[in-house]
Amino acid sequence: MKKLKNWDNKTWLSSKSYISQFNKFLKTKINLNKNSKILDIGCGRANIISILQKKFKFRNKPIGIDIVANKNVKKNIVFTKIEALKYLKKQKKYDLILIKQTIHFFSRAKLNQLLNLAKKSLNPKGKILIFSLKTKNNKIPCFKKMRKNLEKSLKRDEDLFKIIKKNLKEVSYTNFNFKVNISKQKYIRMIRERYISCLLNMSNKEINYGISEIKSKYKNQIKFTDTLKCISYRK
Ligand SMILES: C[S@@+](CC[C@H](N)C(=O)[O-])C[C@H]1O[C@@H](n2cnc3c(N)ncnc32)[C@H](O)[C@@H]1O
Numbered sequence: 001m002k003k004l005k006n007w008d009n010k011t012w013l014s015s016k017s018y019i020s021q022f023n024k025f026l027k028t029k030i031n032l033n034k035n036s037k038i039l040d041i042g043c044g045r046a047n048i049i050s051i052l053q054k055k056f057k058f059r060n061k062p063i064g065i066d067i068v069a070n071k072n073v074k075k076n077i078v079f080t081k082i083e084a085l086k087y088l089k090k091q092k093k094y095d096l097i098l099i100k101q102t103i104h105f106f107s108r109a110k111l112n113q114l115l116n117l118a119k120k121s122l123n124p125k126g127k128i129l130i131f132s133l134k135t136k137n138n139k140i141p142c143f144k145k146m147r148k149n150l151e152k153s154l155k156r157d158e159d160l161f162k163i164i165k166k167n168l169k170e171v172s173y174t175n176f177n178f179k180v181n182i183s184k185q186k187y188i189r190m191i192r193e194r195y196i197s198c199l200l201n202m203s204n205k206e207i208n209y210g211i212s213e214i215k216s217k218y219k220n221q222i223k224f225t226d227t228l229k230c231i232s233y234r235k
Contacts, residue, residue, distance in 0.1 A: 001067050001201040006043045006193035007101075012180045012185040012226070019051050025176045026052075028233055030096055030127050037123065038062035039094045041075075041084045041114075042102030050074030050097070063094075086108065088117035096124050100131040101228070103160050104153055104197065111160055122235040130164060130231040132157055134175065139224040140196070141187060143210035143217070147196035161231070168233040176228045184220050 008014040026048075030070065031037075036058060040049045043064030053062055053076045062077045069081040084102075099119050106114060115134055118128050133140070135154040142150055165171060188211050199207065 004194075004197055004200060005068060005070060006190070006195045007170045008047055009072075009193065009195070011115070011190055011195055012178070012182060014045065014047050015021070018178055019047050021178055022048060022176065023051055023055075025230075026129070029129055029174075032056055032096070034059055036095045037093065038098065039092075039121070040064045040077075040098045040100070040107045041087075041118075042066055042099065042105070043073075043079070044068075045070050045072055046074040046077050046079060049077050052156075053077055072225060079093055085117060087111055088114070088121055092121060093123045093126070094104065094121055095126045096160060098131075099128065100123070103132055103164075104157055108158070108159070108163055111163055115164065118231045119168070119233075119235070124235060126235050128168070128233040130229075130233075131163075131176065131228045134227040134229050137163075138227070139221055140226065141214065141218060141224060143191075144214035145202065145206055146198055146210055148189075149202075150196075153198050157171055161229075165229055168231075170233065172232045174232070178225070178226045180226050181221060181223050184214070184218050184222055185217075187222050188214060 012018050013144035034056060037060050038049055038052065040046065040062060043066050046064040049064055064077050064079045065082050065084060065087045067081065067083055070161060073079045074227050090229060122128065133154065138150065138154060140150065190215065191199060191211055192207065
């Protein structure tokens with residue numbers, strides 16, 4: 001798969017309100033304090049752990065890892081450009097391992113390896129929080145080919161959820177909902193920049209055709225709810 005670079009590049013996923021609501025949601029899942037050690041796997045520009053660091057001033061700065069070193073990765077965290085399995089083999093320990101919208105990049109076998117290593121990398125009472133797009137009735141605005149690719153990927157995610165359940169056993173499920181209100185113009189820019197992995201392998205022609213579909217299908221302001229399933233595991 002081609003590399004994803006514009007996921008959180010000035011999109012609702014990097015907006016102040018998204019990050020603040022997401023971190024409020026995290027607070028309902030885990031009690032963090034100055035001594036908490038955090039690892040964010042597939043951190044992108046590290047927006048989430050950066051705000052956590054501002055708030056908690058952790059003794060050990062949160063660690064963010066990603067296979068892509070994006071421009072504008074936040075500076076107040078420790079970023080390493082490295083593949084997740086390779087990093088986890090270092091066997092350091094964390095209180096929170098965050099894996100947000102990243103599992104779909106893994107094969108079934110690699111996901112099992114990731115989970116096994118993540119479990120071994122938890123402090124007592126440590127938590128793994130996995131976030132992934134909800135698979136049923138997903139509201140992300142799409143053009144036809146994009147919807148087809150997305151549905152295929154969400155079907156595969158359902159398989160990955162089964163693997164997670166089998167591997168982690170005692171897990172709990174909740175949803176994180178964010179109400180998106182974005183101008184059509186901005187959303188078209190996001191599509192052009194291939195912000196989501198179901199657009200990565202499309203040709204420019206397919207993207208342009210899709211954009212004309214979005215132009216005629218949606219009003220000037222696009223509103224929908226972005227819902228993530230949260231899978232929570234506690235050691
Ligand atoms: C959809 S983005 C999510 C970024 C961030 N977690 C967020 O929610 O805003 C997925 C990220 O996972 C990274 N990624 C994919 N496979 C990876 C791997 N094997 N190891 C580390 N990072 C990976 C991608 O480069 C990408 O930045």
